[in-house]
Amino acid sequence: MRVSPVRVLRAAGMAYVEVLQNIPLLVWLVIAVFGLPEIGVIAGLFTTSVVVIALYQGAYMAEAVRSGINAVPAGQGEAARALGLSFVQSLRLVVLPQALRTVVQPLGNIAIMTLMNTALAAAVGVVELTAAANRVNLAEAQPIWIFVTAGLAYMALSGVLGLASGALERKWAILR
Amino acid sequence: MIEVRSLHKRFGDHTALKDVDLDVARGEVVVVIGPSGSGKSTLCRCLNRLETPDSGVIRFDGADLPAEGRALARLRADVGMVFQSFNLFQHKTVLENLTLAPTRVRGTSRAEAERNARELLDRVGIGEQADKLPAQLSGGQQQRAAIARALAMRPKAMLFDEPTSALDPEMVGEVLDVMTGLARDGMTMVVVTHEMGFARQVADRVVFMADGEVVETGEPSAFFDSPPRTGPGTSWPRSSATSGTAVILRRAGHGAPPEKG
Numbered sequence A: 001m002r003v004s005p006v007r008v009l010r011a012a013g014m015a016y017v018e019v020l021q022n023i024p025l026l027v028w029l030v031i032a033v034f035g036l037p038e039i040g041v042i043a044g045l046f047t048t049s050v051v052v053i054a055l056y057q058g059a060y061m062a063e064a065v066r067s068g069i070n071a072v073p074a075g076q077g078e079a080a081r082a083l084g085l086s087f088v089q090s091l092r093l094v095v096l097p098q099a100l101r102t103v104v105q106p107l108g109n110i111a112i113m114t115l116m117n118t119a120l121a122a123a124v125g126v127v128e129l130t131a132a133a134n135r136v137n138l139a140e141a142q143p144i145w146i147f148v149t150a151g152l153a154y155m156a157l158s159g160v161l162g163l164a165s166g167a168l169e170r171k172w173a174i175l176r
Numbered sequence B: 001m002i003e004v005r006s007l008h009k010r011f012g013d014h015t016a017l018k019d020v021d022l023d024v025a026r027g028e029v030v031v032v033i034g035p036s037g038s039g040k041s042t043l044c045r046c047l048n049r050l051e052t053p054d055s056g057v058i059r060f061d062g063a064d065l066p067a068e069g070r071a072l073a074r075l076r077a078d079v080g081m082v083f084q085s086f087n088l089f090q091h092k093t094v095l096e097n098l099t100l101a102p103t104r105v106r107g108t109s110r111a112e113a114e115r116n117a118r119e120l121l122d123r124v125g126i127g128e129q130a131d132k133l134p135a136q137l138s139g140g141q142q143q144r145a146a147i148a149r150a151l152a153m154r155p156k157a158m159l160f161d162e163p164t165s166a167l168d169p170e171m172v173g174e175v176l177d178v179m180t181g182l183a184r185d186g187m188t189m190v191v192v193t194h195e196m197g198f199a200r201q202v203a204d205r206v207v208f209m210a211d212g213e214v215v216e217t218g219e220p221s222a223f224f225d226s227p228p229r230t231g232p233g234t235s236w237p238r239s240s241a242t243s244g245t246a247v248i249l250r251r252a253g254h255g256a257p258p259e260k261g
């Protein structure tokens, strides 16, 4: 939206990114989990956390995509429009495919960051990996091994994401 | 076919075009020359509204240029444009570069678009490059592919903005040859170029711009071989009674071809 020629859309996109990125995720989670019920929005803890994390990470993704779009030379879109493609068609068929290819790596990193940030949901009471480890710990009283195992699980998951984005990047590499 | 009347365009407080008039008849080849910053690109880009004019009239085929939306897209489909920097779609093969717009804009079937595309690539002499990516081609091949891409829409007119300026000298010829062939086939063309040889041999009319204005227009022979008329009605920038056209062109950086060591 921040590359949109329509000013209102551009402003909305900017507000979204600025507001979300300038407040830490944990604060957002606390605000959402304890604040939303106050104003009458009742949703499950899990749902609330998922939505908040998605919106938060979405802001980072939006920024990454925007940097990708800005990295595509202006001549690409101009050439597309000069051929009679509409603004939307040139964005969809020419500019975005090139933009996304240049941001596979940053998007992959953001995906990994999202994964890590799910740990924060424990702070507001959602039983995710870290919280689960904590519970097992309380029962078993072997903190080191249990948290090391949890850490390995995080590594395995982010490793998969990292490999996937690396593979995508190689597949889509564009010559310039 | 193309009519321009009192076209104005400003960028901030800089006036890029002032009061430009231009007529291009069907089948005519008009070459636009002039010093850097004189507004040649801006004029060219206004003709298909990649740049929005501030005032003035542009008519194409008798109809006013649409301001936006579908009508504008339709007009652009009928006017091919070739850029100095080629602007081939980097993520698509040469063949896909040629078929994208015909299939998406004209609704041509893929098979027919491909057949037509291969024909055009053969015509510009790069038929065997069809399945390569643009970055795998030389500059001259890329520009010929870009010309073919524009032709794939079967345009009624073609705009060229310094199509050979980004090329190594040894590749200029192959692109000019394609353009000359196009002109001989009767294509209506507006060509911004520094290639005086092309202007002299191929142009029906040469337009000389300076500081955003058309300061002279005439047949290439008159333009290159005789001194400029002086007197009321013609205002040569920095001209004196003794300076010929060639002198002005040379001062403007259009003299002999660049010396390469």
Ligand SMILES: Nc1ncnc2c1ncn2[C@@H]1O[C@H](COP(=O)(O)OP(=O)(O)OP(=O)(O)O)[C@@H](O)[C@H]1O
Pocket (backbone or CB within 6 Å): B011, B012, B014, B015, B016, B034, B035, B036, B037, B038, B039, B040, B041, B042, B043
């Ligand atoms: N997008 C823009 N924003 C601001 N100024 C611009 C823009 N495009 C062109 N100009 C200015 O308008 C004037 C005319 O530019 P234009 O590109 O049309 O010149 P030109 O004759 O094509 O020059 P060249 O031979 O260098 O290509 C220049 O002074 C240029 O700086």
Ligand SMILES: [Mg+2]
Pocket (backbone or CB within 6 Å): B040, B041, B042, B161, B162
């Ligand atoms: Mg120019």
